[in-house]
Amino acid sequence: MFFQGSDSIELLTASGKDPAAHxxxxxKVRREFDKASKAYLMVLDGPAAATKLSLPKDTKPLGLTHRYVVLQAWLPSGKAISLELGVTDVAGNRRRLLLSTAFRDCAVHQLHAQIPFQQLRRETWMHWTFDVARLVASGFPSQALRTLDSIVLCGSWKLRRIFTMKDPPMSAAAAFASGLCPYTHDALTQWLCR
Known part of the structure; x- marks a missing residue:
């Protein structure tokens, strides 16, 4: 479904004719133009149990080998959200990483790990970078990531893009020091996994 020879793979972008085709x-999932950011956005609006955006559309796994997932997202205050990453480990077992505002503590079971979303920045655009390989290694110490097979977002989100990367993105401080980023007002990066 996706060509994996590049450094990044675009999974969702709100521009184009049918951005959510796959x-x-x-x-209530729709595409709308946001005047404040002057761009099209994918908007999920509703309770986490009734509002979902999931990839792939069918039951066939994605099989992505990139270890980083990046979401350009804006979250409204006080709304519940969750993110599910379906992975396959090197032993061939399918596992799920569930990140949610509904969880208070981490819990690891045989085939899934529940990770709480705590102290999220809300009502501002963020680039969230998830090191999926490190999440798998932390949740299941005897296993390593083979592929990323699915992504499910639930709850209230505004999304510009979702993409994967082979290498970690450059931090705002490193970009500023190298001269690639002359200003830092919108270079906010929240690292959930280090």
């Missing part, structure tokens, strides 16, 4: 939608 995604399965449930509930």
């Amino acid at each position: 995604w399965k939608t449930l509930g």
